[in-house]
Amino acid sequence: MKIDQAIRLDHAIQRDLIEQLLDTTGDSEERRGLFKQLKQELSIHADAEERHFYVPLIEIDRTQEDARHGIAEHHEIDELVEQVEQTAFDSSGWLKHARNLADKVLHHLEEEEQDYFPKADKVLSDEQSEEMGDQYLNAINDARKNSD
Numbered sequence: 001m002k003i004d005q006a007i008r009l010d011h012a013i014q015r016d017l018i019e020q021l022l023d024t025t026g027d028s029e030e031r032r033g034l035f036k037q038l039k040q041e042l043s044i045h046a047d048a049e050e051r052h053f054y055v056p057l058i059e060i061d062r063t064q065e066d067a068r069h070g071i072a073e074h075h076e077i078d079e080l081v082e083q084v085e086q087t088a089f090d091s092s093g094w095l096k097h098a099r100n101l102a103d104k105v106l107h108h109l110e111e112e113e114q115d116y117f118p119k120a121d122k123v124l125s126d127e128q129s130e131e132m133g134d135q136y137l138n139a140i141n142d143a144r145k146n147s148d
Helices: 003-022 029-058 061-085 092-123 126-147
Strands: none
Touching: 003 029, 003 092, 003 126, 029 061, 029 092, 029 126, 061 092
């Protein structure tokens, strides 16, 4: 599987978790559980994506700036996750922070899918893309096994 296809699988998971999370109310087990799942998915995804997508793209002049921007957005997302986590789950501020997080994540996913993936496709051979996809999927699967 090519790297962009592998990453899109996780994007679908993240979009689904965000949608479910924003539909919750109050300090419920459902809200806490969905947030914990989203936080874990974002962390696992960012780590594997940086290692197996962005780092190789930093080596290529035409994709270096996008790769650096993508990594910077991961750090912004980490800060937003921390804000959500530090806010009372039943406060109006929590929902505001959760929406900010959702907006940033969805923006990031769109940017990758609409801009970065097509650019990467132009500079990577099919073989490179498939090797990166395999490495990414292995990293994701290992991380999920180790987090259970």
